[in-house]
Amino acid sequence: MSTYVIEIPYSHLYPGLVLDAPADTDDFLVQFGDDSESRAQLLRDDTGRPVLRMGGYMTARGTVIDERVWSVHEAVRHGDRLRLRLGRSLP
Template identity: 85%
Template sequence: MSEHVIEVPYSHLHPGLILDAPADTDDFLVLFGDDSESRAKLLRDDTGRPVLRLGGYMTARGTVIDERVWTVREAARHGNRVHLRLGHSLP
């Protein structure tokens, strides 16, 4: 696995999912379990809390997923990776 890639075993993100993200960048590729992919960027909201912006993509079954911003409930660094526990997506 490349350092700037997050692998997700599902075709969608969901609350509670823990992402194993690169710690040395805020911009990375998300590879989903159905072979679809999207770009993601770790940002900060107005209060300084981390949020994840996931670009729009199409699943292997043809479902179009619009760009979404996800809250991050927890972020814990582990060496050159950071584990991000997702909260809910923002409207």
């Protein structure tokens, strides 16, 4: 099984950020702009809406980011890619 990698130019996620994810998997690696990385899983909440679970990681500057679940404001498929616009992180 190959590992899918999404690259973003920032060291963290934030509401409104668009991730260009592979459409054929719900498990992938996020490579941040500071070369830190975290495992991500696209899941569904109790109502069937998509959410993104990001594993905890440490930024290059040493900031510890705990595991979080993010709401997905929008998910649009474009061929073999899925564009995910993040909403807020959930409690």
